Amino acid sequence: MEKHLNILQNYFGYPSFRPGQAEVIDNIDQGKNTLAVMPTGGGKSLCYQVPGLAMNGTAIIISPLISLMKDQVDGLHGLGVTATYINSSISAAEQHQRLRDMQQNRYQFIYVAPERFESGSFIHALKQTNISLIAFDEAHCISQWGHDFRPSYRSIVPILKEIGGDPVIMALTATATPEVIEDIQTLLHIAPANTVHTGFERKNLSFFIEKGVNKTDYILSYLKKHQGEVGIIYAATRKQVEYVYDFLKEKGYAVSKYHGGLSEQERQAAQTAFIFDQSEIMVATTAFGMGIDKSNVRFIIHYAIPMNMESYYQEAGRAGRDGEPSNCVLLFSPQDIHTQKFLIEKSELDEEGMQREYQKLNKMVNYCRTQSCLNSYILNYFQFGSVAPSVSCGRCSNCLKQGEIVDITEEAQMILSCVKRMRERFGVVMTAKVLKGSKDKKLIQFGLTGLTTYGILAKYTEKEIIERIHFLIAEQYLSAEEGQFPVLQLNQKSMDILTGKQNVTMFIQDVPTAEKADYNADLFETLRQLRRTMSEQLELPPYVLFSDMTLKEMARYLPTNKEDFLRLKGVGQKKYELYGEAFLKAIADWKEKNPDFKAPTAIHFQSPKTRHVKEEEEDNRPSYQKSYELLQRGKSIREIAAIRDLKETTIESHLFQASQKGFNLNWELFFNNQEEEEILSTHEALDATGLKELKEALPEDFTYRKIKAVLVKNEKFGVKEG
Numbered sequence: 020m021e022k023h024l025n026i027l028q029n030y031f032g033y034p035s036f037r038p039g040q041a042e043v044i045d046n047i048d049q050g051k052n053t054l055a056v057m058p059t060g061g062g063k064s065l066c067y068q069v070p071g072l073a074m075n076g077t078a079i080i081i082s083p084l085i086s087l088m089k090d091q092v093d094g095l096h097g098l099g100v101t102a103t104y105i106n107s108s109i110s111a112a113e114q115h116q117r118l119r120d121m122q123q124n125r126y127q128f129i130y131v132a133p134e135r136f137e138s139g140s141f142i143h144a145l146k147q148t149n150i151s152l153i154a155f156d157e158a159h160c161i162s163q164w165g166h167d168f169r170p171s172y173r174s175i176v177p178i179l180k181e182i183g184g185d186p187v188i189m190a191l192t193a194t195a196t197p198e199v200i201e202d203i204q205t206l207l208h209i210a211p212a213n214t215v216h217t218g219f220e221r222k223n224l225s226f227f228i229e230k231g232v233n234k235t236d237y238i239l240s241y242l243k244k245h246q247g248e249v250g251i252i253y254a255a256t257r258k259q260v261e262y263v264y265d266f267l268k269e270k271g272y273a274v275s276k277y278h279g280g281l282s283e284q285e286r287q288a289a290q291t292a293f294i295f296d297q298s299e300i301m302v303a304t305t306a307f308g309m310g311i312d313k314s315n316v317r318f319i320i321h322y323a324i325p326m327n328m329e330s331y332y333q334e335a336g337r338a339g340r341d342g343e344p345s346n347c348v349l350l351f352s353p354q355d356i357h358t359q360k361f362l363i364e365k366s367e368l369d370e371e372g373m374q375r376e377y378q379k380l381n382k383m384v385n386y387c388r389t390q391s392c393l394n395s396y397i398l399n400y401f402q403f404g405s406v407a408p409s410v411s412c413g414r415c416s417n418c419l420k421q422g423e424i425v426d427i428t429e430e431a432q433m434i435l436s437c438v439k440r441m442r443e444r445f446g447v448v449m450t451a452k453v454l455k456g457s458k459d460k461k462l463i464q465f466g467l468t469g470l471t472t473y474g475i476l477a478k479y480t481e482k483e484i485i486e487r488i489h490f491l492i493a494e495q496y497l498s499a500e501e502g503q504f505p506v507l508q509l510n511q512k513s514m515d516i517l518t519g520k521q522n523v524t525m526f527i528q529d530v531p532t533a534e535k536a537d538y539n540a541d542l543f544e545t546l547r548q549l550r551r552t553m554s555e556q557l558e559l560p561p562y563v564l565f566s567d568m569t570l571k572e573m574a575r576y577l578p579t580n581k582e583d584f585l586r587l588k589g590v591g592q593k594k595y596e597l598y599g600e601a602f603l604k605a606i607a608d609w610k611e612k613n614p615d616f617k618a619p620t621a622i623h624f625q626s627p628k629t630r631h632v633k634e635e636e637e638d639n640r641p642s643y644q645k646s647y648e649l650l651q652r653g654k655s656i657r658e659i660a661a662i663r664d665l666k667e668t669t670i671e672s673h674l675f676q677a678s679q680k681g682f683n684l685n686w687e688l689f690f691n692n693q694e695e696e697e698i699l700s701t702h703e704a705l706d707a708t709g710l711k712e713l714k715e716a717l718p719e720d721f722t723y724r725k726i727k728a729v730l731v732k733n734e735k736f737g738v739k740e741g
């Protein structure tokens with residue numbers, strides 16, 4: 020519907036609806052009660068915010084978490100929309116004021132917790148209010164099968180009857196088990212036909228499992244490769260949180276911590292610092308994150324295995340709500356399973372409950388051990404046995420297999436025989452020290468320096484040896500006894516290795532690198548600073564002003580005027596009016612200091628006003644531009660060729676043409692500095708001969724594409740229009 024699209028563009032600045040959104044909104048528009056089942060980050064809020072803005076009256080949003088309400092209300096204020104929340108966090112006087120304003124129909128949105136429906140004065144006010152729609156956010160809370168059943172969600176239904184007026188009802192959830200869906204449908208009178216289910220894959224999330232790594236080292240190298248990115252590190256215990264927090268703090272990172280052992284005040288402060296981008300890294304137990312809608316979380320690292328897939332997916336799912344590529348890394352070490360088992364044993368569950376938890380933990384461990392696509396594993400798990408296509412996502416650690424496979428059979432044999440010689444009485448660290456030939460006094464004390472394996476792996480660092488021992492444990496080539504200081508023991512598989520029946524290869528995984536920046540990183544940083552300063556002045560979270568995605572758009576296209584600014588994704592009329600000028604000025608200042616930077620025009624999104632005209636023109640866009648746009652959307656040359664049904668060489672020359680027309684190409688996709696130098700110097704030496712001679716004079720792995728790209732970039736080669 021046109022009016023909804025206009026709202027989407029004018030208020031939220033998004034060019035089009037995400038899957039399912041338009042359908043849900045149309046249903047509401049036609050007065051049909053509707054259930055939306057969409058993954059976290061799928062865009063459920065817009066499903067009620069857009070119709071709420073389109074309709075007269077007040078939309079009542081029922082939400083289980085106080086912090087979430089505040090977040091959403093902040094977001095709406097950021098768009099210049101009247102909204103408020105009524106809950107126990109505000110004084111009685113303030114509550115009454117808001118109720119009075121509500122009866123005057125002064126709000127377009129009111130957020131309340133389910134318990135509010137137990138209050139007489141609220142019900143009374145509700146009866147006087149002109150209600151546009153009622154939305155049950157996190158609607159699984161209404162079902163006892165859901166993981167956070169809230170009885171008060173249920174008691175709302177009879178009250179709604181009493182209020183009358185028959186407002187349209189919508190329910191939104193990311194939980195898709197059949198029991199929960201059925202419950203919601205029955206309780207809220209939603210016809211199965213009016214249930215919109217979009218599937219669960221989060222296409223912008225990449226999952227990684229890292230086994231046998233030194234965890235703190237890994238985190239450090241991850242952070243080095245992802246400077247300036249915001250992320251959460253989840254640990255299993257308070258002690259772990261403290262440990263990782265101290266470690267990062269000491270290294271100079273802007274880090275916060277959050278766990279149940281801290282005071283309410285400390286936790287609140289940590290959360291605020293994180294939401295306002297004052298700290299970039301949050302180290303926390305699972306206690307953190309409920310109701311945090313921070314959209315620019317770029318990575319989630321699990322320091323230890325979580326208790327089950329449900330918690331894992333919920334925690335990992337906090338990455339990338341803005342739709343930008345984000346990483347979810349799980350650092351797996353088998354010892355951590357004991358921690359989880361211990362937590363289950365310590366819990367107050369009955370025998371049956373404990374068994375269920377053990378089974379769930381098992382599935383979690385299988386996730387860490389599977390060789391196939393992690394994304395498929397997750398989808399299969401949550402579809403509860405119903406057949407999900409077994410596909411490869413192409414972006415998880417199992418699909419990518421980036422790194423190298425090394426044969427470590429000999430090292431493994433040395434490790435195992437060392438364990439044997441130490442009479443299977445010591446743990447990982449002592450074993451590593453012996454293999455390293457450490458001068459540690461304890462080794463002398465225990466008489467271990469005389470062993471034939473003493474110092475046999477001296478060429479490795481102690482850390483590298485520990486890594487390999489952990490790997491052997493993860494692959495069950497070596498057993499680690501349970502307990503606080505697990506003792507290493509040999510098993511049948513160890514024997515197979517010692518006798519040479521079995522080889523051992525180890526895959527050494529690369530740390531995932533940051534996405535290649537096709538925007539100006541320096542300007543992005545400048546804009547981020549501006550956003551932070553403004554957000555502090557306005558007392559709104561930074562991402563409410565503009566998301567990271569939108570800042571990147573600015574740093575990519577460097578708009579100079581209102582019209583160009585409105586073309587960016589995430590900028591609507593409203594946001595332009597509220598914040599546009601400040602950002603335009605910052606961009607202009609930056610441009611003045613960097614006059615040589617050539618920015619492409621934002622062509623993938625037409626501003627709302629020009630949309631219609633442009634749509635007709637759409638097909639007249641030159642072919643090279645269409646290819647270029649696909650590249651900008653992250654497609655590879657091969658994919659573009661497939662999509663457009665053209666040859667790769669054609670696409671290639673399209674992109675070169677685009678570059679000649681002044682569109683920015685990310686040349687790193689084609690060659691690196693060294694290759695560029697080599698091609699240029701060979702070109703010089705050969706004195707401007709044909710491509711073929713140049714190719715022959717260069718090493719074999721210099722493809723025609725590489726060579727051409729270098730020549731085009733350096734304006735030594737013209738591409739004909741086609």
Ligand code: ADP
Pocket residue numbers: 033034035036037040057058059060061062063064065312314340341342566
């Ligand atoms: P959910 O409640 O389903 O977990 P949200 O409603 O919080 O997800 O939305 C997640 C993010 O997606 C938000 O940053 C939101 O602005 C963004 N978003 C929603 N709809 C669209 C859209 N049509 N185009 C682009 N971004 C969108």
Ligand code: MG
Pocket residue numbers: 063064156
């Ligand atoms: Mg939501």
Ligand code: ZN
Pocket residue numbers: 391392393394395411412413414415416417418419
């Ligand atoms: Zn995969």
